[in-house]
Amino acid sequence: MACRFSELVVDSRDPEALAAFWAEVLGYEVxxxxxxxxxxxxxxxxxGGPAPTLVFAPVAEPTPGKVRLHVDVSPTDRDQDAELARLLALGATRADVGQREGRAGEQDAVSWYVLADPEGNEFCLLRRRLDPL
Structure with a gap:
């Protein structure tokens, strides 16, 4: 028997605001x-459904140092560039972690965008589209 990924807990200064951001990003509800x-x-x-839930837990101070876990998201109903525009409009910002963004086939370029949510948690927008749940 194996375990199943059921939820991800995220420390946050403003759980309501961060939950609202991620609910819009993922098409989730409270x-x-x-x-x-x-x-x-x-x-x-x-x-317990096919996708994990996210729990935003209140903390007074963010965890110091580099976070060792981040979320990757994939577009479902639009291409990567259109989804990037949507995420930026929701309040995401670009994060520079040393990657070189570019188009497929460009030397040393990555195919994903590194972004940060409104509290600075980094996440990646992948190029490959997935079917919605």
């Missing part, structure tokens, strides 16, 4: 709120 201020978002199927 599934619940805890007394401590944590907000859980996920697909309409809820916890």
């Amino acid at each position: 599934l619940g709120r805890e007394e401590d201020g944590a907000v859980e978002i996920g697909p309409v199927t809820g916890f």
